[in-house]
Structures are given as structure tokens and as C-alpha cells.
Amino acid sequence: MEILPLRLLSAVDTAEQDREPTDLELDAxxxxxxxxxxxxxxxxxxxxxxxxxxxxxxxxxxxxxxxxLLTARRELANRTTAASLPGGAA
Incomplete structure (x- = not known):
């Protein structure tokens, strides 16, 4: 799970607010x-x-x-960890 930095609303331009989510964001x-x-x-x-x-x-x-909730969090963490290991599958 990737933690995104918090930005103030004034720091986000309207073009970024109006864009569609990327495939990577949708997958996440x-x-x-x-x-x-x-x-x-x-x-x-x-x-x-x-x-x-x-x-x-x-x-x-x-x-x-x-x-x-704890089970879902554990499974997500385990999948993320397995995917980040060399030769790990997503």
C-alpha cells in the first residue's frame, strides 16, 4: 500500500482535480x-x-x-509484501 503525501487543496490545480484516475490508481x-x-x-x-x-x-x-477488517488488512499486506520480494507474484 502506497501512502500518498497530503497536499493542501490550494496546491492542487483544477486540471489535476478534473482528471480521470489512471489505470495504476484504479488497480490500487x-x-x-x-x-x-x-x-x-x-x-x-x-x-x-x-x-x-x-x-x-x-x-x-x-x-x-x-x-x-484485520484479516483484509493482513491479506493486503501479505500480497503487497509477496509482490515486492524478488520473483514474487502480484
Missing amino acids: IEREMPVILAAIDLLDAQISTLDRTPTELDAQRIRRARRR
């Missing part, structure tokens, strides 16, 4: 999609308990969502 999003979806599931589970006392079922749902 595709690889990270399981992590994104797992993070959304966790957020949904946490939001559902904001206005009430969480039940044991809520706690289980949050734990499952956390495990799915």
Missing part, C-alpha cells in the same frame, strides 16, 4: 477494496450502537467486523 483501489468494504462494515456496526446501549449481539457484530 481494486486491491484495497476488501479493506474498504470491511472498514465500512465495522463503521456500520459501530454506528448502529451510537444511540442505544449495545447488546451482546451488537458486541459480537462489532467483533466480527473488526476481525474481517
